[in-house]
Amino acid sequence: MRCGFERKDVPNYHQRFDGWWxxxxxxxxxxxxxxxEVEVGERDFRLGVAKESALRKGFKSLNTDTGYLTLRLERGTELKALTVPFTALPPGLIPRKVAVYLDYDQGQLSFYDVDSRSHIYTYNESFNEKLFPLFGTTEIIKDLVIKSPGSKAYCLCPSLCLWG
Structure with a gap:
């Protein structure tokens, strides 16, 4: 995934973002x-999940009030969980590869730094609607790379590993 400046002629249906990238x-x-897992590179990013009912039009904050459970890197130095109010995370914690682990039935969405194999943040919430993986970047040179489970060499799952 990469940001682009060329506007595409695509249908404007209710699930398409028209503000945020x-x-x-x-x-x-x-x-x-x-x-x-997502290779986020060195630019700002947003990762997490969007609830099916999440607001997608305009420039509303992608936080828990608008239907998102997200992690955001801002200005290359500020890592935040977009709770309300936001939760600032330790200044030295700037991952380049992020693992996202959703346990829908337990109501947990966790983020991990793949390279250091360390926990970043966990949302705890009772889920009652469909959740969609969310990806956002301001990167225009390199792709934000989303890795499928099949490419997984090891697992950072906090409980019984999903991949055997």
Whole structure:
């Protein structure tokens, strides 16, 4: 995934963002455990999940009040969980590869730094609607790379590993 300056002629349906440079996964989840990794590079990013009912039009904050559970790197130095109010994370904690682990049934969404194999943040919430993976970047040179479970060499899952 990469930001672009060329406007595409695409249908403007209710699930498409028209403000933030973000996209959601096509597949949503309403049960089970799910894991994906994202190479975020060196630019600002937003990662997490969007609830099916999340606001996607305009420049509303992508936080828990608008239907998002997200992690954001801002200005290359400020890592935040977009709670209300936001939760500032330690200044030295700037991951380049982020693992996202969703345990829908337990109501947890966790983020990990893949390289250091360390926990970043966990949202705890009772989920009652479909959740869609969320990806956002301001990167215009390099792609934000989303890794599928099949490319997983090891697992950062906090409980029983999903990949055996």
């Amino acid at each position: 973000c996209a959601t996964g096509v597949e949503g989840f309403n049960s089970g455990r799910h894991y994906w």
